[in-house]
Structures are given as C-alpha cells and as structure tokens.
Amino acid sequence: MSDKHSGLPSLPLRLSAMQVIGLRDPDEGDWSRLRTLQYAEVHKVSPTRMVAHGIAASLVVVLFHSVVAPWVLGAWLLSVIAALWNVSRIDHKMAEINRRGVQRSDFNRHALAVAGCSLPWCAALLFFVPLGTVAEHYAMWALAIMLISGSAATMSSAPVATVIFDLIVSAAAVASFVATGDYAFAAATVIYSTGIVGASLRSARIYLSSCIAEAGVAEKDEVVSLLLREFEEKESDWLWQVDTNRRIRAASPRFAFALGAEPSAVEGESFIKLIAGSTWEKGEFPRSLHQLAEKLKRREHFSNLLVQVELEGGRRWWELSGTPMHDDSGTYVGFRGVGSDVTEQRDRDEKIAYLARYDTLTGLPNRLMLTEALGDAMRHADQWRSRCAFLMIDLDRFKAVNDSLGHQIGDRLLAKVSKRLASVITEDEQVGRLGGDEFAVVLRDASDKGRVERLADAIIDALSQPYQVDNHTLFIGASVGSAIGPRDGSSVEMLMRNADLALYRAKDEGGNEHFSYEPSMHADAEERRKLESALRDAIGNQELELNFQPVVNAKTETVVSFEALLRWNSAEHGCISPGKFIPLAEDTRLIVPIGEWVLHEACREAARWPSDIKVAVNVSGEQLLEPNFSAAVVRALADTGLPANRLEIEVTESVFLRDGRIARQTLEEIMALGCSIALDDFGTGYSSLGYLRTLRFSTIKVDRSFVQGASQDNQESLAIIRAVVAMARSLDMSTTAEGVEDAEQAALIRELGCTKIQGYYFGRPMGAVEARSLVVKGRSRAA
Structure with missing residues (x-):
C-alpha cells in the first residue's frame, strides 16, 4: 500500500526476536511505527499490574512480619508503591502515542520504570528469605513466579517489560536458592523463566503481527476513502x-x-x-x-x-x-x-480531426483527405476494372492579386474560388485545396472519356469569370492538369505526380488551359531535372558566355550600344537555347547568381570599348526582388571600372506584377547610381502607362512582332509604333525597334521616327572579340 495515500510508514511482516522486543531497528519499515502499535494499549493493563503487585506485597508483609523489623517492611512497602506509581504514570503518558508516536526516550523510560518495579522483589528474595523458614522461601518464590507469569500474560504488547522483569526477578530467585544450597529449584527457576521469556516473545510476535495486519487494513480503507473522495470531487x-x-x-x-x-x-x-x-x-x-x-x-x-x-x-x-x-x-x-x-x-x-482533414480557409477537404479519397478511388477502379481521375488546378495571375491588394483580399478570393469549384462538381467527385492557390478534384468514376475534358473546361470557365471582392473587380484564370488511373499511375503518389506534370505543361503554355498527362511529359520533366542539375554547375564549369548584339543610331547607322545576350554551351547537353534555360533558371532562382555573373562580365567587356558605347543587360523580376541587387550593380561597376552612365538595365513589364513596389524602389536606386533603364517588349504584356509615369525610363524598346507587322503593312502595328514614338518623344525617351532584318524594314522604322534600331540587318549576336572589332572598324570608316 502506497504511503502517498495513507500517510503511514510501511510496516514489515517478518521480525527477529530483538526487533520484536525493540532493541534493534527492523530491516524494513519504521521503528517508531512498530513501537506505537505495541505500546498503544499498555496504559490499559496498568491497573491490573497495581492490583497484582499490591496483593503480592501484602502477602510478603504477612509472611515476614515476625522475622523482619516493621520499619524495614514499611520501607520496603513504600518502595513497591513508589515503583508502581512511577510505572503507572509512564503508562498513562503512553495513551497519547497514537497521535505523536513512540520515541526512543519513551521506550527507554518505560523499560527503566519496569526495571524499578522489579528491584523491591529482588530485595525481598535476597534479604527477607534468609531470615525465614524454607516454607516461607518457597512461598516467596511462588509470589515471584506469580508476578512473572502475570507480567507475561498481560504485557505481551510490550515484551521488553516482561523480559526485563522476568530476568531481574528470576536472577534474584536463582541467587536465593543457590545461597541456601537448593540447586534443583535454582535450575527449575532458570528453566521456567526461560520458557516464560520464549512464550512472551511468541505472544508478542503474534500480537504485533495482528496489529500490523489491522493497520494494513486500516490503511487500505483510508486509501479507498481518499480515492473515493478525490473521485467524487x-x-x-x-x-x-x-x-x-x-x-x-x-x-x-x-x-x-x-x-x-x-x-x-x-x-x-x-x-x-x-x-x-x-x-x-x-x-x-x-x-x-x-x-x-x-x-x-x-x-x-x-x-x-x-x-x-x-x-x-x-x-x-x-x-x-x-x-x-x-x-x-x-x-x-x-x-x-x-x-x-x-x-x-x-x-x-472532433475539431482537431476536422482541422486535420479540412482546409480552414475554404472549408474544402485538404491534401490529406484528397489523398485518402484518391486512394479509395483507385481501389474502386482496380476492383471494378474501371477508371478514376485526378485533376490538379492552379490559379493563373493569383499571385499578382495577392501582391498588389494584400493577403486578406487574396484569402477572400480563394474562398470565392472554392465555392465556384464546389458548384461545378457532382456527387461522384470530390474537390479540395492542396495549399496556396492549388486545388484538386478526385473523380471516382472516369469511365466516360469525355467527362474529364468537360469537367476541366467547366472549371476553367467558372474560375475565369470576374470576381467582386471588397469593391475590386478581379480577373484570374485557371490551369488544369489531369491524370487517369490506373493508366497514368498505379499508385496515389504516381498519379498525383503525373497530374502535376500535366499542370506544369498547362502553365508553361500560358495558362487557362487543360492538359492531360502524356508519357512524354515525364521525359520532359526528367530532361528538365538534368538540365537544372547541369545549370547549377554551368558557372563553375565555365560553360556560360556572353554574346553581344549591336544597337545602331537610326539616322547614322553607327553603333551606339550592345545588348548582352547569355549563351550556354553545356558539355553534357550541347548548346541550349536561351528560351529553354532562361525560364528554367527563373523557376529555380538560379537566375540570381547567373544574372550577377552576366552583369559583371558585361561590364568587364564594355570597359574595353570606346567611352561612348553603352552595354545593355537584361534583368529578370527574380533579380529585382533580391534585397541586395543594387549593391550587386555597384560591385560590378566598381570591380570593372565601367562608368555608371554606360550601363543600361533592361526590364520587361512582368517585373512589376509580383511586387511592383520593390521593383520600382530597386530601379530607382539603380537610376540614382547614374545607370539608365530600358523597358523591353513594350506593349506585349500588361498596361504599362502607369510605369512610364512613375519611372523615368531612358528607352522604350518596340517588340519585333510590331516591326514585322508594320513591314507587312499591318495598320494596327503601324499605329502602335507611331503611338509609342510620339509618347516617347513627349516623355523625352528614346525608342529602339527590335527585329529589323533588311534595308526596307530599316527605312520604314527610320521613317516612323524610332531613334535606334536593333536586328540581324545590322548584326547578329556575336562574341566579345567580334563586337570589339566591329566598333573599331566602324570608327576607322568614320575617320
């Protein structure tokens, strides 16, 4: 039984004779607790002891009144009374030990008091007996035996009292018989007293064992009561x-x-x-x-x-x-x-379980629940030899909304998207949110080949409709990739991965499209992975190089600048088209270290050109979002010694879509250094008039598609070029026409008013040595 509940020290079950008497500590348990159990009832036998000793003392007076002087008997009788009073007083103090416990001092005091009770009887045996007759001797011995037996019978709870009284009085009786030569009675006394002590110890052991058992039961009752009280509380x-x-x-x-x-x-x-x-x-x-x-x-x-x-x-x-x-x-x-x-x-x-399986923002099933639903659909398809499908949906242009209007608007937009998705699907389908702006649909039965295509079209159409969010009219789209199970994957992971590959193809094609998985997509993904791995080592392996395409003055046709163009000649994959590795570099953010290398190399090469020739470096939106990009420009200029006014940074309108504030701030820092900024591919993306008003671009580059259209007498292209030229003049900006391939196009562009021309007619992209040679030859002809 644990003491934690009972509050009582533990009690041993087996004790030696010395441990029962109290002269040795128990191996287990508490000495004080054991003695408390023994002495708790001692005070109750005190009256019996006094009556027994009083009767025995009276008989002694009767036996020896004729041979012992009255004053001696009176003194002896007073010593008996004093010893009895002392031991009774100590016995009554033992009545309180249940509350305070027996201490060593209590035990010793009681043992000494019992020893004091035995001394008058020793005196009577040793000093009164020699004065009387043999019969009186035996009578005195009988009185002593009576007191020893009575002590053994009544003091089993405190065996030390019986042992002390027995040994002291028996020793005196043996001495009295030896003094008279009665050795037989001396031996009998020894045997009798030994038996009495042994019987007293057995009785004490039995008594103590019963007390321990009773205490154990009481402790159990107390613990049960305590537990019940704790339970009921x-x-x-x-x-x-x-x-x-x-x-x-x-x-x-x-x-x-x-x-x-x-x-x-x-x-x-x-x-x-x-x-x-x-x-x-x-x-x-x-x-x-x-x-x-x-x-x-x-x-x-x-x-x-x-x-x-x-x-x-x-x-x-x-x-x-x-x-x-x-x-x-x-x-x-x-x-x-x-x-x-x-x-x-x-x-x-239940709330935790709900949160574990449902998206808190939209209330739709989350990735975990969708994965489980897809697994169940695949098992159903395998059992019934049918088909299931998994559609992954990614929102187009959602990030632009998030970045421009804030996450709160973005969250409300996602909630509206989720409602539209829920309205499109049927009972046999389950829609959920994978995370961010990605959603998915599980089709349990896709046996109807056209069902996936119709559902994907319905999703794209529903999500492309305008949204009204906090007085904002928002337009986004959706790209969908699908995979059919078990045809396109025998496991949940494989099917989800292949649907993701199809979604990537839809995004790569410009968005707002649906593509089904094809095995070639996996090969494309593997090729992309290998290209990415090779691209990470391209700088260290010195596989990257710069080509430079000249930009000429529209009137004089003299070179005024070069545009630095990145080329990659991979040792493993050969020459890789920029249209292939540049988007890969932007997606993986490798464009940041590669772009820094391009900036440094372009400035280093331009420093060798004449002082009036500029170099233009294309910069992606990923680079502009880097907090230390302007510092990278400063390092490139400082390391190469190129004046800041000879460096032109080319950006496209797309750099303002992700975080226009940071992009504008970075460009303003670059302009503060003295560099010029050119806006490339103007008119092919989103409305740029706001950017032209807030940023002082030095050059607007007219996209090659308008140049080609104008050469074919396309009125819209001609009108756009005229409008751009007029706007640039009013804003004190120059214009560069890209993609001029022959003399007729050059004459047309010159007639339309563009200030600079770039295209194959004036030079294809060339190596650094050729570019330097072109400048030198041009200067020689001019001289």
Missing part, C-alpha cells in the same frame, strides 16, 4: 450502480446531476431508458447504446466505453466503465461502475 465523474433489472440503485449526487435530476427522481428508473432520452420512444438507438445494453445483458466487464446520451439539455457523450457485482454466495446482483462526461473533450477531438 471531480465534477465530471460519478459512480453508478444498477440491479439485475438494470434499474438504478444508490444514485450518487454527481450521477443524478449528470442526468439533470435529483437522486430520488432517478432511483429505480431504467438506466438505458434514462440515457436514451428521446430515442427511446422512436426505437432508433445509437450504436453505442446497443453496445452498452449488450454488455449489461452478457454481464461482461467493460472499460472506457463511449456512449451517446440524449438528455433534455441536448446530446452528450459519456465514458463509462463497469463491472458485474456478486454477493458472498456468488450470485449476480447487478453492475457497478464509474462514468464521466467527455462531451467537451470529444468536441475538441
């Missing part, structure tokens, strides 16, 4: 009991409170009926109630059984444990158990 827990007819018996207040009634009102009522509530009349019992009834019927022990309970206050959830009861004859008499209301805990668990 918990507001949500209670005790319950039913009879053989499952009717409530001995209803505890807590149990009645849980039922919403008084104990007297529920006593004798059917347990199942009470907790069934309104379902009792309908007969539509929850499954948990059937389980409880079955346990009670079969008389089976149960533990932590979760039961749905219908009460007047509403539905609750109880956790019940119970065990069958039997009387002394083994007859079943009912059930007894404990219960607790776990409604709040269950609600929390």
Whole structure:
C-alpha cells in the first residue's frame, strides 16, 4: 500500500526476536511505527499490574512480619508503591502515542520504570528469605513466579517489560536458592523463566503481527476513502450502480446531476431508458447504446466505453466503465461502475480531426483527405476494372492579386474560388485545396472519356469569370492538369505526380488551359531535372558566355550600344537555347547568381570599348526582388571600372506584377547610381502607362512582332509604333525597334521616327572579340 495515500510508514511482516522486543531497528519499515502499535494499549493493563503487585506485597508483609523489623517492611512497602506509581504514570503518558508516536526516550523510560518495579522483589528474595523458614522461601518464590507469569500474560504488547522483569526477578530467585544450597529449584527457576521469556516473545510476535495486519487494513480503507473522495470531487465523474433489472440503485449526487435530476427522481428508473432520452420512444438507438445494453445483458466487464446520451439539455457523450457485482454466495446482483462526461473533450477531438482533414480557409477537404479519397478511388477502379481521375488546378495571375491588394483580399478570393469549384462538381467527385492557390478534384468514376475534358473546361470557365471582392473587380484564370488511373499511375503518389506534370505543361503554355498527362511529359520533366542539375554547375564549369548584339543610331547607322545576350554551351547537353534555360533558371532562382555573373562580365567587356558605347543587360523580376541587387550593380561597376552612365538595365513589364513596389524602389536606386533603364517588349504584356509615369525610363524598346507587322503593312502595328514614338518623344525617351532584318524594314522604322534600331540587318549576336572589332572598324570608316 502506497504511503502517498495513507500517510503511514510501511510496516514489515517478518521480525527477529530483538526487533520484536525493540532493541534493534527492523530491516524494513519504521521503528517508531512498530513501537506505537505495541505500546498503544499498555496504559490499559496498568491497573491490573497495581492490583497484582499490591496483593503480592501484602502477602510478603504477612509472611515476614515476625522475622523482619516493621520499619524495614514499611520501607520496603513504600518502595513497591513508589515503583508502581512511577510505572503507572509512564503508562498513562503512553495513551497519547497514537497521535505523536513512540520515541526512543519513551521506550527507554518505560523499560527503566519496569526495571524499578522489579528491584523491591529482588530485595525481598535476597534479604527477607534468609531470615525465614524454607516454607516461607518457597512461598516467596511462588509470589515471584506469580508476578512473572502475570507480567507475561498481560504485557505481551510490550515484551521488553516482561523480559526485563522476568530476568531481574528470576536472577534474584536463582541467587536465593543457590545461597541456601537448593540447586534443583535454582535450575527449575532458570528453566521456567526461560520458557516464560520464549512464550512472551511468541505472544508478542503474534500480537504485533495482528496489529500490523489491522493497520494494513486500516490503511487500505483510508486509501479507498481518499480515492473515493478525490473521485467524487471531480465534477465530471460519478459512480453508478444498477440491479439485475438494470434499474438504478444508490444514485450518487454527481450521477443524478449528470442526468439533470435529483437522486430520488432517478432511483429505480431504467438506466438505458434514462440515457436514451428521446430515442427511446422512436426505437432508433445509437450504436453505442446497443453496445452498452449488450454488455449489461452478457454481464461482461467493460472499460472506457463511449456512449451517446440524449438528455433534455441536448446530446452528450459519456465514458463509462463497469463491472458485474456478486454477493458472498456468488450470485449476480447487478453492475457497478464509474462514468464521466467527455462531451467537451470529444468536441475538441472532433475539431482537431476536422482541422486535420479540412482546409480552414475554404472549408474544402485538404491534401490529406484528397489523398485518402484518391486512394479509395483507385481501389474502386482496380476492383471494378474501371477508371478514376485526378485533376490538379492552379490559379493563373493569383499571385499578382495577392501582391498588389494584400493577403486578406487574396484569402477572400480563394474562398470565392472554392465555392465556384464546389458548384461545378457532382456527387461522384470530390474537390479540395492542396495549399496556396492549388486545388484538386478526385473523380471516382472516369469511365466516360469525355467527362474529364468537360469537367476541366467547366472549371476553367467558372474560375475565369470576374470576381467582386471588397469593391475590386478581379480577373484570374485557371490551369488544369489531369491524370487517369490506373493508366497514368498505379499508385496515389504516381498519379498525383503525373497530374502535376500535366499542370506544369498547362502553365508553361500560358495558362487557362487543360492538359492531360502524356508519357512524354515525364521525359520532359526528367530532361528538365538534368538540365537544372547541369545549370547549377554551368558557372563553375565555365560553360556560360556572353554574346553581344549591336544597337545602331537610326539616322547614322553607327553603333551606339550592345545588348548582352547569355549563351550556354553545356558539355553534357550541347548548346541550349536561351528560351529553354532562361525560364528554367527563373523557376529555380538560379537566375540570381547567373544574372550577377552576366552583369559583371558585361561590364568587364564594355570597359574595353570606346567611352561612348553603352552595354545593355537584361534583368529578370527574380533579380529585382533580391534585397541586395543594387549593391550587386555597384560591385560590378566598381570591380570593372565601367562608368555608371554606360550601363543600361533592361526590364520587361512582368517585373512589376509580383511586387511592383520593390521593383520600382530597386530601379530607382539603380537610376540614382547614374545607370539608365530600358523597358523591353513594350506593349506585349500588361498596361504599362502607369510605369512610364512613375519611372523615368531612358528607352522604350518596340517588340519585333510590331516591326514585322508594320513591314507587312499591318495598320494596327503601324499605329502602335507611331503611338509609342510620339509618347516617347513627349516623355523625352528614346525608342529602339527590335527585329529589323533588311534595308526596307530599316527605312520604314527610320521613317516612323524610332531613334535606334536593333536586328540581324545590322548584326547578329556575336562574341566579345567580334563586337570589339566591329566598333573599331566602324570608327576607322568614320575617320
């Protein structure tokens, strides 16, 4: 039994003779606790001792009054009374030891007091006996034996008193017989006293064992009471009991409170009926109630059984444990158990389970639940030899909304997207959110080949309609990639990966498209992975190089600048088109270190040109979002010695879509250094008039598509070029026409008013040595 609950020191079960007497500490347990058990009843035998000693002392006076002087007998009688008073006084002090426990000083004091009681009888045996007759000697010995036996009979609870009194008085009796030469009685006395001591120790051991057992039972009762009190103090827990007819018996207040009634009102009522509530009349019992009834019927022990309970206050959830009861004859008499209301805990668990399987923003199933649904769909398809499908959906232009209007608007937009998706799907389909702006749909049955295509088109059409969010009219689109199971994948992971590859192809094609998975996509993805790996090592392996394409003055046709163009000649893959590796570098953010290398190399080469020739370097949006990009420009200029006014940074309109504020700030820092900024591919993307108003671009580059259109007498292209030239003049900006391939196009562009021309007619992209040679030759002709 744990002392934690009882508050009592542990008690040993086996003790040696010295440990029983109290002259040695027990191997286990507490000495003070054992002595307390022994001496708790000592004060009750004190009157018996006084009466016995008083009768014996009176008989001694009668025996020796004729041979011992009266004053001697009187003094002896006073010593007996004094010894008895002293030991009685100490005995009565022992009445309080249950509260304070026996100390070593108490034990020693009581042993000395008992020894004091034995001294007058030793004196009588040693000094009175020699004066009397043999008969008086034997009579005195009989009185001593009577007191020894009486002590052994009454003081079994404190054996040290019997041992001390027995040994001291017996020693005096033996000495008196030896003095008179009666050795037989001396030996008999030794044998008798030894037997008395042994019997006293056995009796003391039995007494102490019974005390230990009683204390153990008391401790158990105390622990049980404590546990019951602790249990009852918990507001949500209670005790319950039913009879053989499952009717409530001995209803505890807590149990009645849980039922919403008084104990007297529920006593004798059917347990199942009470907790069934309104379902009792309908007969539509929850499954948990059937389980409880079955346990009670079969008389089976149960533990932590979760039961749905219908009460007047509403539905609750109880956790019940119970065990069958039997009387002394083994007859079943009912059930007894404990219960607790776990409604709040269950609600929390259900909420946690919901959060684990549903997206909190949209309320749609999350990735975990979609994965489980797809696994179930694939098992169904395998069982019935049918098909299932998985569609991955990515929102087009959502990031632009998020970055420009904030995440709160973006979250509200996602909520509206989720509602539109839910309105498109049928009962056989499940839509969910994978994360960010990615959604997915699981088709359990995709046997109809056209169903996937129709669903993807419906999703794209629904999500492409305008949205009204906080007085903002927003336009986004959706790209969809699909994979059919088990054709496109035999596992959930494979099918999801292949749908993702199809989605990537849809995004790569400009978005707002649906692509189904094709095996070639996996090969493309593998090629992309290998290209990415090779691109990471391209700088270190010196596989990158710069080409330079000349830009000439439209009137004089003299070279005024070069545009630096990146080329990659891979040792493993050969020459890779910029249209292939530049987007890869931007997607993987390798464009940041590569772009820094390009900037440094372009400045280093331009430093060797004449002082009036500029170099133009293309910069992606990923680079502009780097917080230290302007510092990289400063380092490139400082390391190469190129003046800042000879460096022109070319950007496209797309750099303002992700985070226009950071892009503008970075470009303003670059212009503050003295560098010029050119806006490339003007008119092919989004509206740029706002950017032209807020940033002082030095050059606007007209895209080659307009140049080609104008050469074919396309009126729209001609109108756009004229409008750009007029706008640039009014803003004091120059214009560069790209893609001029012959003399006629050059003459047309010159006529339309463009200030600079770039194209194959004036020079293809060339190496650094050729570019330097071109400048030198041009200067020689001019001279």
